[in-house]
Amino acid sequence: MNDLVQLIYVSSAKCLMTEQELVDLLKAARVANLSHGITGLLLYNDGNFMQVIEGERCDVDQLFKNIEGDVSHTGIIVLLKDKIISRDFSKWAMGFRNISGKELEGFSRFLEYHSSDSDNVILPGKAKAILMSFRG
Ligand SMILES: Cc1cc2nc3c(=O)[nH]c(=O)nc-3n(C[C@H](O)[C@H](O)[C@H](O)COP(=O)(O)O)c2cc1C
Numbered sequence: 001m002n003d004l005v006q007l008i009y010v011s012s013a014k015c016l017m018t019e020q021e022l023v024d025l026l027k028a029a030r031v032a033n034l035s036h037g038i039t040g041l042l043l044y045n046d047g048n049f050m051q052v053i054e055g056e057r058c059d060v061d062q063l064f065k066n067i068e069g070d071v072s073h074t075g076i077i078v079l080l081k082d083k084i085i086s087r088d089f090s091k092w093a094m095g096f097r098n099i100s101g102k103e104l105e106g107f108s109r110f111l112e113y114h115s116s117d118s119d120n121v122i123l124p125g126k127a128k129a130i131l132m133s134f135r136g
Contacts, residue, residue, distance in 0.1 A: 002056040002058065004083065005054065006080070007060055009050075009051060009064075010079065022098065030094050037056060038054070043096075043131065044098050089131075
């Protein structure tokens with residue numbers, strides 16, 4: 001079997017996305033991901049994305065090339081790309097949470113921290129912990 005990898009990145013939407021735009025994005029993403037064995041979770045808050053994608057290396061690389069070339073978002077920063085033994089989000093072709101209220105705290109604190117800190121070493125761990133906390 002080819003390597004399984006997990007990739008986590010953050011980005012910002014060029015324009016705030018409507019509920020309908022998010023639904024459309026997810027619908028298409030889930031169909032495509034299912035056919036390529038991609039699983040993961042997408043978090044959205046007020047124009048900011050954090051996404052984890054996992055799958056076989058070639059599938060993750062291909063998808064991320066598409067995502068990087070997507071003009072609907074910008075400021076894409078890869079926080080982690082690791083070889084993994086097993087998937088953390090195996091249940092979801094692409095889970096989604098539009099974060100608000102209390103849940104927001106950890107995420108927005110992360111983004112603040114992220115934009116003002118230069119120590120990249122602990123960021124991947126923080127990002128992963130946030131994503132994992134939404135796994136249920
Ligand atoms: C934040 C964000 C997350 C995305 N996640 C996925 C995804 O998980 N799977 C996917 O197929 N497309 C995803 N897309 C869409 C891709 O960027 C791209 O539009 C799509 O893969 C294009 O496929 P096509 O060229 O085959 O039409 C995402 C886009 C954005 C802005």
